[in-house]
Structures are given as C-alpha cells and as structure tokens.
Amino acid sequence: MEALVASAIGVMTAAGIYLILRLRTFPVVLGMAMLSYAVNVFLFATGRLAVNMPPILDHLGEATPGYTDPIPQALVLTAIVISFGMTAVVVMLSLGAFIEAGNDRIDLGDEESES
C-alpha cells in the first residue's frame, strides 16, 4: 500500500512540475492544482498510513490505541481549503491578464522561448 501511495504522489508531482513549466496560464493552473494534490497527500502520508482507524474516539472518549495520527489530517484539511483559495486567486489573475493582454502567455515579451 505504501508503495502505491508513494508512487502516486511521485507521479502527481511529476505531472504537476511538468505542467507548471508550460508557458500558458491554464496548464500552469492545472499544474498547481496537481501539485496541491501531491503535497496534500504527501503531508497526510507523513502521519503514516492506517486503514479503518479514523481519529474518531469512541463514545467514552477513551484514547485506546488504534487511531491514526490526527495532526497531519488537521493540517491537510486547512491546506485543502487554502489551496482552493490560492487556485481561485491564480485563476482570477490569469483571467485578468488574459482579458487585459488578449492572450494567456505567462512570459510576456520572452520571445526566445517561443517557437
């Protein structure tokens, strides 16, 4: 299972990196979303994997062993919401740039890298 999660994180990271190196806004936004997935899962996985052990205490509130690490989860929960905020800002920026400039290149005036 660990190998699957690790390889999935690796693949998502690679896809994210490739996409953010593109020269148009939309792929970059996609790449950032992809990187967000990868980073969120990465952070989550630092708490180690566990199946059927959600950090929901039983009715007595006893902390018997058998719960997964809740801290990375709390961290990632806010990270997911914040990455939505970030994506929204980036989308808005790229939209604004597109409407203002008439094209969605991210490197204006960088002629040499365009074929």
Added chain:
Amino acid sequence: MSPALIAALPFLGSLLPALLIRTGRSHAAISAGVISGLALLGLLLNAPAILRGEVITARFDWLPWLGLNANFMIDGLGLLFASLILGIGLLIILYARFYLSKDDPVGQFYTYLLLFQGAMVGIVLSDNILLLLIFWELTSLSSFLLIGYWKHLPEGRQGARMALTVTGLGGLSMIAGMLILGNIAGSYDISAILQSKEAIQASPYYLPALILILGGAFTKSAQFPFHFWLPHAMAAPTPVSAYLHSATMVKAGLFLMARLWPVLSGTPEWFYIVATTGLVTMLVGAKIAIFKDDLKALLAFSTVSHLGLITFLLGLGTEAGAVAAVFHIINHATFKAALFMSAGIVDHETHTRDIKRLGGLRHLMPVTFTIATVAALSMAGIPLLNGFLSKEMMLEEASHTLWAGNGWIVPALAAIAALFSATYSFRYIAHAFLGPVRDDYPHKPHDPGFGMWAAPAFLVVLVVAIGIMPMTFAGPILEAAANAVVGGGLHMHPVKLWHGFTPALWMSVFAVVGGLVVLGQHRRLEALWLATPRPEAKAVFDALVGACVRGATRFTSALHNGSMARYLLIFVLAALAAGIWAWTTGEQGPPTRAMLPITPVAAAAWVTLLVATGCVVAYHRNRLLALVLISIVGLIVSLSFVYLSAPDLALTQISVEVVTAVLMLLALNFLPKITQPETRLIKRRFDALVAVAGGLGTGLLIYALMVRDFAFPTMSEYHLANSYKLGGGTNVVNVILVDFRGYDTFGEVIVLGIAALVIFALTEALLTGASSRKLIAWRPDVARAGDKHPLMLLVATRVMMPIALMMAVFIFLRGHNLPGGGFIAGLVAAIALVMQYMASGFAWTQARQKVYYHVLIALGVLAAGITGIGALFNGLPFLTSDFGYFRIPPFEKFELATAMGFDLGVFLGVVGSVMLALGGLSRLARRAAVGDEGFHVVAEKPEAREMAGHVPREVGLAGAMLRRQRKDGSEEGI
C-alpha cells in the same frame, strides 16, 4: 539621572522640534536645546560621583537569552564623551538656529540632530556591545539624514551615500568582530569583557576579532585608507560638519578603541595595526589639507589628520599615550568645532568658502578673525593654547617609540606631520583673514550677530583656559576618563606647560618654524602638487560601487528576467539539488514498519489515478478534457482519504473538488479552449526530465518516511488522550482545528477571506476601464447552449437547496464528535448556493441574496475572534474553549462547546470566501454577456433588485418560469 534616561531623552524629544516648527524656528531650536540641556544636566548630576571613581549603571533585561541587554553605565570615559556630545550639541543647536536660513526645513534638522545625539550618547553609555552596535548603526543612519540634509544638492546626497556605505560596511565588520569578542569573553557586557584580557589575547580568534572591530572603528573615524568619505560629507550644512565631523561621530571609532583598550591593546598586533594606521593617517591627512582651497575641505583633512594622531596615541598601548589621546580628544573637540563654526560664519557672510577668493577679512570681521585665529593657533600647537599641550605630549611619546626596532622613523614622521599641521593652520589664518582687503567678495562680509558667534567664542574661551591652566579646567575629567581607558590604577603625571628643553619641545619648534617656511613656499608647492597625479577617491569609490551594481544587476537579471517558467524551473532544480545533497550525505536506518497489504480496490484506484494523471499531461492542451481528467484525480484522492482513515479530509476534498470545477469552468468561459504548443520539443523533453526527477525524488522521500516509524514521539498522543477530556469532542481532527490549534485555523480563515477580497478587488479592476470595454465587446468562442436555464436543472436545484443546506447544518453540528465541521459545512453550503447561480443565472440569484458576502467573511472572522476573546474574560488564554452538557426535555442530553462559536466563524468565513470568489468570476461573465447595464459594485448588493429592473414577485418554480419568459435574452446564465 539614570544613564538609560540620558540616552533616551534625545530620542524621546526628537519629535518636538518637528512639531514645534509650525510655531517658529526659535521654538524648534529652544525645544531641542531644552532636551539636550536636560540630558546634559542629568549627566552632570552624576559627575561628582564619577569623578570620585564610581561607575553609575542601569540594567534592563531585553533579550537575555541572546545576551542582548539594555545595560548602561557611566564611567569617566563615558562622562567625557557624553559631556562633549551633549555640550557641543547645545552649542550647535544655538549656532544652527542662526546659521540655517528661513527656507530650510529647520524642524527636520533638529529632529535629525536629536536622533543623532541620542544614538551617540547611547554608544558612549552602553555597557553591552550588542546594544552599542545598535546605537552604532543608528549613528550611521541619522548621520546619513544629516549629511544629506540639503536634499537639493547632489553633492549632499552623494556624500551622504558614501558616508553611509563606508561607515555601514565598517559597522557590519564590527558586528562580526564584536560577536567573536563576546564569544571569547563569554558575555556581551562590556564590563565583563574588560575583565577577560588574558582569555581574549590568548584566543586564536584575537587577531580576526581585532581586525574586524578595527574595521568598524577605522571607517567611522576616517582612518587611512577609509578617510575619503569625510571630506565628501562636508557637503552637509556647517553645523552638521562641526558636530558630527569634528566633535562626535568621527570620535566614535576612537571611543571604541579607547573603550576596548584594556583588553585589546598591548599586543604587537595592536601596536603595528593601530599606531601605524594612525601615523600614516596623521601624515596623509595633514599633507592633503595644506593644498585644499575649500575652507571646510581643509578642516576636514585636518580632522582626518588629528584623528590619526589620536589613533596613533591609542595604538602605542602605553598609559601616557592613553592620557595624551584622551586629552587630545578634549582639545580637538574644542578647537575644531570652533574652527568649523568660524568657517561656517565666513561662508555665511561672504557666500564663499574658497580660500583663493578670500583674504583680508581681519578688518571686516574682527570677531570671527579673533575666534578663528585662536582656534587655528591651538591646532598648530602654539603654547598657551590647549592644542600645544596634547601635541607636545604626542611628540614626547613619539620621541621614544621604536617601530620594528627603529628609533627615528616614528619621531621623524610625527614631527613632519606636526609641521604640516602647523602649515595648514597658519594657512587658514593667513589666506583667509590676513592680507589686503579685497573688493570682489561674492557678498560684502561683516561680523554676524552675537547668536552666531557665541558658540565658537565659548569654545575658544575653553581653548585658552585649558591651555593656560590645564589641570584646573580639564584635570579631573581627564584623569577620570584616562583611568577608565587604561582600566583603572592610572598614575597620571600632571599636565604642565613647561617640561624643560625636551626633544618634544625641539620638535614643536621645528614644526612651527617649518610650518611658517612651508607656508611661504605654498605657491610653488601647490604647482608641484597639482602637477603630480594622485588617485581621486570619489572616482575610485564610484567605480567600485558601479561595478558592484552592474554585477548585482547582471546576476539578478540572469535569475530574475521576468519569466515565471524560469523561476519555477530554478526553484524545482534548487529543491532537487538540495534533495540530492541530503540524500547522498544523510543516512537512514532500515525500514521499521510493516507495509499494509494491497487490496484489489486500492490497486484499481491506483491504476485509475495514474492513467488519469498521465492523460492530464498528455491531453492538457484540450482544456475542457484536462479539467474532467483532473477531477478524476481529485476524486481518487478523496476516495483514498476515505480508505486511509481520514473521513474529514475526504469530505473536504470532495467539496473542494466541486467548487474548484465550477471555478475552472467559469474561467474557461473566457480562456481559449485549446493550449497552443509554445515550446520546442527539446525544451519539453528537458522539462519532462526535470519533472520525472522531481516526482521520483518526492516519491522516494515519502516512501522512505512511510516505511519507518516516527523518529520522535509525536504530539498526537497528547491530542488523542485529551481531545475528549479537554476539548469535549471525539473527532480529534475537528478538536485540533477549533481548539488545540485554534490559532492556526483562525489565521487560515483570515487568509481565505483575504484571498476572496483580492479576487473581488481584481474583479473590480477588470470591470472598469479598458478591460470593461473588452468584456462588453466579448464574443463567445464556442456555441452557447440553446436553453440557458434548463428547466430540469432549475427544478432539481430548487429542490436540492433546502436539502443541501440542511446537510450543511447537519455536518456542522456533528463536526465536533464525528466527521464534519465548519470547513466542510461551509463548502457544502457554498455548493448549495452555487447550484442556484448555475441553474438560474447570476442576476436572478443575486437579486434574491439577502447578505453581502463581504459581510459573511467579516462576521466569520469576528465570530471566531469573539469566541476566542471570550476565554480572556475567564482569565484563560485567547481561544481556550469550554464545554458543558445540557438537557432540554424531551431531547437527550447534548453537548455545547464554545468551540462551536469558533467553528461557526469558520463556516461563515468559508461560505463568504467561496461565494465571493465565484461571484467575482460570474460578474465578469455577466458583464461580457449583458454589457454595461448599470451593474457595477451595486450588483453585489441586495438593492440590485431595483437596479435589475422589475423582478417578479412570484417565488418558486412558477416565478422562475415567469421570469424566464419576461426577461429572456437579457439574463445570462453563468
């Protein structure tokens, strides 16, 4: 008065003159004078005790764990310097009142002056070298303001920059040296450092520390080869030159050498570095001064020379040398400040400082002439004036100093320097004041009013008084200060006018007679001087600075050329390099965790994710398709959260997926649907290589983490054990969010709100001006659906609305104990609202919306904040939560926690932010579809109902249908 208060007074009072300037220059001057006077008075009240040998201290812990404490002390040395700074400061305040013209911003001047004064006093009263460094840098900054005071003069600005660069760099070097020194001594308190002479001089770091500290001292005190900034700083108004560049700031370096004299001096390194530098500076400065035509430049180089003299004396490392150095500090401050002020008077009255255009002023300005002559003669070393005494002491010390075993080189050079010194002093008198009266002065000169010559006159009286009766007027303070310099136990011989026919006397005679002879040959020597090429310090400095700037610019533009792709590439490569470095240098133990088994479902999900991710990359040019594919990735991520025991994350992820998809679709409404290939194949291959390397690294890293146990015990145990006991909730993730780590969540809600407001602001910008016209002229690039608001969708969303909202409430309420909470509930509620926008169009929904989304965000932050503050009233820290159990028959017992108020804030913040963000995009779309219909900011408000024209009263499905019939064609879906 406490030493700390003495140092603080000028800072505290520095705003007064700037405020009082509106009531007149005199009030500004008086306020500055009163502040300086108070500080001086406070200092002098301590004087009797200090002269008895006591040390006055005041200690405040500031950052004790760094060794940085606000410790102040006044000993003899501090008393001497602080009196000079405050006393001459008072005279300068008086002088400047009459020197500066009505058009100058006099209030600012006094403010800067007081800031500088406070920084200087801080340096000399600090008992902690870190504190001293802070004041040291403050003098550099405030002197920058003072030198560049006449902002309209390019020389002033350039001179200020040069002074700041040189002294600032020296200050940096000194910080390093001081830190080394403090580390060797084990304390940053000066009084403690002064006790550890043996440890410091035995340390292998003694020489580096010495060189670094001297770097600071030499730059500040304009020692060769850093002397060049001082003459350029003369572009400052004369009061500044008189204050900073004769009496105070340039003496800061000397003060530091004197302060650390007990621990640093006495070694061959100290002697050869300090004494040699001092001697060379004394000689070079004096030689240049002879040939300067600008009165202030002449005085500036003479100051360089005299600073060299004092450095030389300190460098000798003998008690007598230290006494002579302290004595010359006093004498130089008195006669040089008077000379600067007299030069300022000449400039003020004749409108020129060019010595070639002056002469004969003796008859026109008798008072100024008298003052200048006495001060200059003292500088030349003429008996019965104080300059003679200390110069004699210097020559006496030089006469028996061996340099590398050579007994004549130091006395000879010292005598020649004294000769040069006499020459320029005589020249100052002879060429400016003697000679025939001319008729071509730029301005008809006459003596100024009393206010202007009072200050220099007072100093000249001191010059004479000390010169005739040194022990009466300067003895006690000299002894106290010198005793502090040598670290106590000083046996001082009284300063006397007559020592008999000593070698020093003959050297003095040689210097004075020689000085007169050289002055007689001045014209010929000057021709020779002008004919010999010499390096122009300013040109060299400018070239150096220019080279640095060019280098920095080239470096920056190579890295920072405006191409985001390049930044990202550099960023990824740097992260990769760091990762590889860590991987190859670090070590890791064997795997310690058993791996979880792979289930078929998990394997299937994994394959789906990989395929979807691959397809996103492969088909990213087809944007709509890519969006669908990336949603699959998001879905699988959510599912894996479910599987891997993270129900809260799964709920959050899936809700965010929905709003993100809507957001992206809204953006795609405008953006091109196809991405054109921009890069060459080779570049794409390279990027792919980088990406694969990055992915591989990340994957391996997390794998290495996951197959090992935690290296340290985690905090999770605490959270799991106390979630119910202290937080009153069984959903540990939620309790962490709203309770244990409430501060983080509070900040995150605020950040999210700010992001939404940024989007709002961007939308506003796009809805005005040129981009608005572009929007109105927008033509969609794909065919629109025939039915803008399909009936099925309309019905479904209307029915869904209450259910979805109910769901949100349910998720919110159960959040504390079961998966759910404010974040997720907020997202679900936002989705419920967004559905209405999608089905019925922006305007229709907006018109029925009762609250501003801005308000929701604000309410959210407020609710969370107020809940947190509530804890303060119970004497608990901010954001401490409380809970209790209640029973309202016939319901079961239920729990109420204050954390719920906090979570409500999170909920409101999330709803407001998401809706404001999506709303912004929809407004763009609407503007593009409808054109300018008066919808602007108003469209966000409930009043938009009126603006949107007649909106049917009928509600529900029938109303919606009616509306569609009436307004068809003008309302556009999002």
